Amino acid sequence: MKTLLRLSFLASFLLSLVPLAVPAHAQKTIELLNVSYDPTRELYQDYNAAFARYWKAKTGDDVVIKQSHGGSGKQARSVIDGLPADVVTLALAADVDALASVAKLIPADWQKRLPENSAPYTSTIVLLVRKGNPKGIKDWDDLIRPGVSVITPNPKTSGGARWNYLAAWGYALKKFNGDEAKAKEFIGALYRNVPVLDSGARGSTTTFVQRGIGDVLISWENEAFLALKESGGDQFAIVVPSLSILAEPTVAWVDKVVDRKGTKAVAKAYLEYLYSDEGQDIAGKNFYRPRSAQAAAKYAAQFPQIKLITIDDVFGGWTKAQKAHFADGGVFDQIYLPH
Amino acid sequence: MRNFTVISRAVVVVAVFSTNFIPALRADTNEDIQALRAQIQQLDQQLRILERKQEIKDEESAAAAKAAPKIAITDKSFTFASGDGADSVRIGGLVQLDSRLFFNDGGGVLNNTFVLRRARPIVDGTFDKIYSFQFVSEFGGTSTPSILDANFGVGLSDALQFKFGKFKTPVGLEWLQSDSWTFFDERSLVTDLMGNRDLGIQASGKFDGGVVTYAAGIFNGVPDSTNSSNADFDNDKDVIGRLYLQPFKNDQASVLQGLAFGVGSSLGREKGALAVTSGYKTDGQQTFFKYRSTVVGDGQVWRVSPQAEYRNGPFGAIAEYVVSTVNVRPAAGKPKARLENKAWELSAGYVLTGENSSYTGVVPNHSFNWQNGTWGAWEVAVRYADLKIDPKAFPTFADPTINADEARSTGLGLNWYLSKTVKTTFDVYDTRFSNLVPVSATQILRQDEKAFITRFQISF
Numbered sequence: 001m002k003t004l005l006r007l008s009f010l011a012s013f014l015l016s017l018v019p020l021a022v023p024a025h026a027q028k029t030i031e032l033l034n035v036s037y038d039p040t041r042e043l044y045q046d047y048n049a050a051f052a053r054y055w056k057a058k059t060g061d062d063v064v065i066k067q068s069h070g071g072s073g074k075q076a077r078s079v080i081d082g083l084p085a086d087v088v089t090l091a092l093a094a095d096v097d098a099l100a101s102v103a104k105l106i107p108a109d110w111q112k113r114l115p116e117n118s119a120p121y122t123s124t125i126v127l128l129v130r131k132g133n134p135k136g137i138k139d140w141d142d143l144i145r146p147g148v149s150v151i152t153p154n155p156k157t158s159g160g161a162r163w164n165y166l167a168a169w170g171y172a173l174k175k176f177n178g179d180e181a182k183a184k185e186f187i188g189a190l191y192r193n194v195p196v197l198d199s200g201a202r203g204s205t206t207t208f209v210q211r212g213i214g215d216v217l218i219s220w221e222n223e224a225f226l227a228l229k230e231s232g233g234d235q236f237a238i239v240v241p242s243l244s245i246l247a248e249p250t251v252a253w254v255d256k257v258v259d260r261k262g263t264k265a266v267a268k269a270y271l272e273y274l275y276s277d278e279g280q281d282i283a284g285k286n287f288y289r290p291r292s293a294q295a296a297a298k299y300a301a302q303f304p305q306i307k308l309i310t311i312d313d314v315f316g317g318w319t320k321a322q323k324a325h326f327a328d329g330g331v332f333d334q335i336y337l338p339h
Numbered sequence: 340m341r342n343f344t345v346i347s348r349a350v351v352v353v354a355v356f357s358t359n360f361i362p363a364l365r366a367d368t369n370e371d372i373q374a375l376r377a378q379i380q381q382l383d384q385q386l387r388i389l390e391r392k393q394e395i396k397d398e399e400s401a402a403a404a405k406a407a408p409k410i411a412i413t414d415k416s417f418t419f420a421s422g423d424g425a426d427s428v429r430i431g432g433l434v435q436l437d438s439r440l441f442f443n444d445g446g447g448v449l450n451n452t453f454v455l456r457r458a459r460p461i462v463d464g465t466f467d468k469i470y471s472f473q474f475v476s477e478f479g480g481t482s483t484p485s486i487l488d489a490n491f492g493v494g495l496s497d498a499l500q501f502k503f504g505k506f507k508t509p510v511g512l513e514w515l516q517s518d519s520w521t522f523f524d525e526r527s528l529v530t531d532l533m534g535n536r537d538l539g540i541q542a543s544g545k546f547d548g549g550v551v552t553y554a555a556g557i558f559n560g561v562p563d564s565t566n567s568s569n570a571d572f573d574n575d576k577d578v579i580g581r582l583y584l585q586p587f588k589n590d591q592a593s594v595l596q597g598l599a600f601g602v603g604s605s606l607g608r609e610k611g612a613l614a615v616t617s618g619y620k621t622d623g624q625q626t627f628f629k630y631r632s633t634v635v636g637d638g639q640v641w642r643v644s645p646q647a648e649y650r651n652g653p654f655g656a657i658a659e660y661v662v663s664t665v666n667v668r669p670a671a672g673k674p675k676a677r678l679e680n681k682a683w684e685l686s687a688g689y690v691l692t693g694e695n696s697s698y699t700g701v702v703p704n705h706s707f708n709w710q711n712g713t714w715g716a717w718e719v720a721v722r723y724a725d726l727k728i729d730p731k732a733f734p735t736f737a738d739p740t741i742n743a744d745e746a747r748s749t750g751l752g753l754n755w756y757l758s759k760t761v762k763t764t765f766d767v768y769d770t771r772f773s774n775l776v777p778v779s780a781t782q783i784l785r786q787d788e789k790a791f792i793t794r795f796q797i798s799f
Contacts, residue, residue, distance in 0.1 A: 149384065195388045198395060211394075213387045 029062040030266050035085035037072035037095075037159050037249065038200035039223040043286040044089070050282060051273050055266065063266055071200035072159025079105065079254065086258050086267040089251045091159020091201075093117070094318035096250050105256045119248035120274035121288035124306055125160075125167040127239040128208065128217040128224045135215040139241050140171040143216060144189035151214035152194055153204040155326050159249070160201035162326060164218040167245040169325070170309040174243060188335035209236070220247070221303070222287035238304075246308040249288075414706075415759045416799050425468045431461035433519060435479065435796045439623060442789040450625065450783070455479040456794070457518060459487065469494050473506070486569070487536060498544040502556075505567060508534045509541065509554035509581040510603035512646035512659050513684070519798035520700035522655075522718075523622070523752050524764045527684035528726035531619040532642065532663035534561040534605065537577075538569065550588050552601075555580035560607045560640070563616040563663050563680070572614065577607030577640070597650035604643040609636040615667060619680075619726060622750060622768040623790040625783050627743045628728055630667070634736050637675055638666025648698065653718075655696030656687035669735045678729040678736065686722035688754070700756075700798075707757035720752035733775055743772035743784050764794040 036044060048065040055063045068075065068083065072091035079085045080103040090096050096118075099105040111118045129137050135148050143150050153161035165187065172186035173179075196213060198204040201220055208217035209227050216239075219227070224238050251271045258264040273279050280290040284299035315321035325331045406422040420427035435456040444450065458479035465471045475488035490504025507515055511533040513526050541556030560577035561567050583601030587593045614636025618629035644661040660683040668675050694701050694716045703716035725747045733739045748770040755763045770788040778784045 195384075196391050196395070199399070203395065203398075207391050211387055211391050213384060213391055 029064060030263060032063060032065045032086040032263060032267055032270060033068065033084060034065055034087050034089055034270075035068045035075050035079055035083060036089040037075060037091040038069055038153075038202035039160065039205070039220055039226070040089060040249075041067070041069055041202070042226065043222075043283065043288060046286060047274070047279060047282045050278050051270055054273060054276075054278070055269065061266075063270075065270070069200075069202070071153065071157035071161075071203075073162075074157045074199060079103075084257050084261070085254050086261065086263050087251065087253050087271055089249065089271075091247070091249050092162060092318060093119075093248065093250045094162075094322045095159055096252050097318065099252070099254065103256075105254050106252055107255065110252045111250065114251065114271060115275055116291050117248070118250045118252060118271075119291075120251060120271075120279065121249065121283040121290055123221045123247045123249065123288055124244045124308060125163050125241075125247065126219060126221050126224050126244065126304075126306075127241055128219045128227060128236050129215065129239050131235050131237065133237055133239065137216050137239055139239075140168050140190075140243075141175075143168070143193060143218075144186060145193075148193050148216065149195055149214040150190060150193045150216055150218065151196065151204050151208040152218040153201055154197040154199055155332050157199040158201055158204075160220050160223075160247075161197075161204075162321075163220075163245055163247045165325065165332065166311065166315060166321060167241070167243070167309075168218070170245055170314045171241065171243045173314065184331060184335060187331070191332075191336045221289075225287035225302070240304045240306055242307065244306045244308055245314075246310050248311075426464070426466050428462065428464035431463070431799050433457050433459040433461065433796070433798045435518075435524075435794055437524065438793040440791045440793075441623060442791070443786060444783065444788075450623070454481075454624075456524075485566070487566070496544070498546055500543050502541045502543065505536055505538050505569065506541070508537045508539075508558055508561070508577075508579050508605065509543070509556065510534065510579060510605055510642055510644055511661065512583075512601075512603070512644075512648060512657055516698055517700070517798075519762070519796060520698070522657075522686045522688045522720040522754070523722055523750050523766050524792055524794040525622045525624065525766075527622075527659075527682075527686065527722060527724035527750075528619070528746055528748055529644075529659045529661050529682045529684045529724060531564045531726055532661045532680055532682050533563065533644070534558075534577075534579075534642070535564065535566040537561045537567045538571070539576075539579075541579075548589060550585055552583045552585075553581065558605075558607075560605075560609055560614075562609070562614055562636070562640075562665075564619060565616060568613075573608075573610040575608035575610065577605050577609075579603075579605040583646075594651060597655075598647075599649070600645075600647040602643065602645045604641065606639070606641045608638060609640050609665070610638075611635055614640070615665065619728075619746075621746060621770045621788050621790075622748055622766070623770070623788050623792065625788065627746050627770075627772060627784055628737065629742065630732070630736050631669065631738060633670040634667050635671055636665055637668050638677070640665050650696050650698070653690035653693055653696055654687070655689075655698075656685070658685045659683065667736055676731055676736070678732050680726070680728050680732075682724065682726035684722060684724035686720065686724075686750075688718050688720035688752075691717045691719060694756075700759075700762075701754070702759055703756045706759070707755075707761075715758065716756040718752075718754040718756070720750070720754060722748070722750040722752070724748045724750075730775075739775040740777070740779050741782050741784070742774075743778075744775050745773035747771045747773075760797050760799045762794075762796045762798070764792075764796070766790075766792045766794075768792065 044067055052063050072095045076095035076098045079099055088096055100108045100110060152164045155161040155165050168190055169183055169187055172183035176182035196207055198207055201223055205223055205227055207213050228236055253267040258267045280292040280295035284290045284295045289303055290296045311318055409420045411418040417430045418427055437454045437456045439452055441450050456479055459475050459477055461475045463473040471492040473488050473490050477487045478484045488506050490502055490506045492500055492502045494500040511530055514530050514533045537558040539556050539558030541554055543554035545552040556579055558577045558579055559567060559571035581603035585599040587595040587598055590596050612635050615630050615634050618626040620626050642663045646659040648657045662679055662681050664679045666675055666677050688696055690696055690701055694704055701716050701718055705713035707715040728744045748768060750766055750768045752766040768790045772784050
């Protein structure tokens with residue numbers, strides 16, 4: 001009896017330790033959270049599937065990418081406040097910069113870690129009007145006419161909205177030969193025609209396309225193409241303004257999060273793969289302007305030729321633009337009065 | 340003629356009017372229609388804008404509510420959690436008031452009493468979904484207030500979780516069950532031979548949804564029926580583990596779904612006066628055995644406890660056996676002996692009102708409510724337990740005139756679950772003692788223990 005008891009003791013204890021000795025899984029399932037801006041839902045739905053296939057083939061591990069979408073500024077705020085994003089794919093560098101300057105989640109020189117200043121694709125800003133263009137909108141000037149209802153999101157929360165604003169400002173500056181006071185008047189008149197400010201670009205698309213509000217939507221080019229595609233192509237029309245801005249959405253892995261979770265390798269690979277042939281092709285398919293010459297050539301026909309200004313040339317970079325126009329008490333706060 | 344003139348004039352007037360005024364009227368009407376159409380479109384836009392603004396406001400409110408911290412006050416607990424649920428704090432408590440009534444004890448022993456058996460504030464919670472903590476202090480009982488549980492955990496996955504601090508050692512089935520939800524208000528004699536709470540590090544986990552659960556850890560080591568005093572009394576440590584299987588857990592149709600069995604065990608070395616138990620107690624919490632005060636532990640200690648459980652609808656049963664071995668000396672420097680004390684128990688319960696019997700407590704289908712005429716859940720329970728002291732303990736290590744060498748306890752219980760948190764129990768115990776020699780007249784062991792214990796409990 002004593003021997004039996006001792007044997008059972010030994011057996012039970014050894015069995016108890018078995019799970020500690022055996023690895024839980026030979027193949028891992030890795031989970032990433034990509035915190036992105038509003039209109040990238042479709043892009044990353046396609047891209048995540050492609051990357052998961054690529055990673056599985058390369059390493060044998062499964063990778064599951066969860067998405068979070070919203071206004072770019074709002075999303076950056078969420079990450080700063082603790083949303084555990086492995087990667088951010090935001091609308092503009094200023095929002096990613098905030099992760100470095102405010103919360104020290106990434107190094108200050110994050111843009112140097114990936115090609116093209118960490119902007120794997122670009123886009124621009126166009127005008128989307130209703131079928132037949134009933135208000136005869138041809139350029140930015142038409143947006144300040146009385147009786148024209150303009151839909152654009154809130155630059156305080158949306159990266160796309162800031163690109164919209166700066167594109168219009170750039171046009172006004174050119175029109176008034178660099179007279180900032182007149183540009184400010186122009187922008188003020190434009191925003192007086194905005195009846196609703198959504199928090200993100202997708203919200204504004206909903207306002208214009210689904211809710212039938214407004215005469216013109218200032219929109220990401222990719223978002224405008226998507227609206228055309230989803231409406232069957234005959235409900236809306238894209239008006240290409242005489243001047244727009246080169247929009248460079250940027251991406252970064254969030255060092256503090258990936259170091260803690262042990263996901264740095266896969267997070268880095270996830271962003272690097274955006275520059276691959278497949279990644280660039282997916283960008284083109286989703287109406288983003290690819291960086292690679294091969295994909296750019298393939299999709300060149302779908303993108304109109306637009307004269308583009310850059311944030312650096314006209315505004316001296318995002319830091320200056322952000323401070324002058326969108327910080328508390330900046331130009332936007334001065335010209336916009338909620339209706 | 341006159342009529343003709345009147346008619347002619349009227350015709351002329353109408354003709355003139357038609358020629359000159361109808362086009363103008365038509366033009367005016369078209370303009371009006373256009374204006375009205377524009378006005379309607381404008382009103383339509385304004386209405387849509389108002390609706391959209393409200394929609395945005397609702398979305399923002401919903402998003403804010405989702406992100407806002409949550410306070411959940413339910414009929415089971417009070418919980419404060421972050422919007423995403425990753426961080427939470429639960430405030431709980433346990434209060435048990437017992438009425439102990441002993442029969443045929445001759446009146447010489449003053450043991451009929453109300454007892455605040457347990458009074459425990461409980462705080463537990465999680466941080467970042469992965470890290471957990473538990474803090475339980477004890478203000479009830481007859482000893483000074485103490486910290487019962489103070490530990491934190493790291494949950495890497497269901498299969499691997501770590502716990503650090505002071506907590507229940509993973510050996511006994513009945514011991515690991517919550518104090519609130521055992522069949523009887525006091526645990527059986529089997530638990531007398533288990534170590535209680537101890538300081539240590541434990542790995543645990545489950546596989547296949549709980550078909551296999553395990554726990555293994557290193558602890559300071561405590562004697563039978565003893566909680567750690569928050570420090571070790573020697574340099575040696577105990578290794579403790581438990582493996583528990585529920586092979587049919589996922590087979591919904593099987594009558595064996597609620598069958599579980601396993602074995603828990605501990606192995607270590609203990610030394611010194613604090614290495615021996617302070618005593619074994621009856622269901623009425625009266626000590627029926629303890630070693631002489633000079634006895635010291637010195638050497639290997641081990642326990643092994645095969646255990647089984649079965650639940651099927653309102654029926655539940657548990658069975659458990661334990662051998663607890665100590666190496667002791669009657670006094671420092673005296674010859675050593677190895678003593679093996681053994682106990683077993685079989686207990687069962689049946690919920691008369693049809694709710695499921697459960698290791699984590701019966702949840703009444705309808706809580707007690709005087710106005711509505713609902714009565715909660717009622718359960719009957721029966722138990723038999725036996726604890727046998729190693730005969731070698733007498734007389735060198737224990738005084739036979741004041742200790743029993745065996746206790747056999749029969750219990751009958753009636754449990755009334757008034758709600759998820761409130762329970763009342765009515766338990767009758769008959770514990771019979773075996774004595775090697777007649778015990779002293781002042782001892783409770785001079786006759787069997789017949790006790791009626793009623794408990795009023797709130798646990799949340």
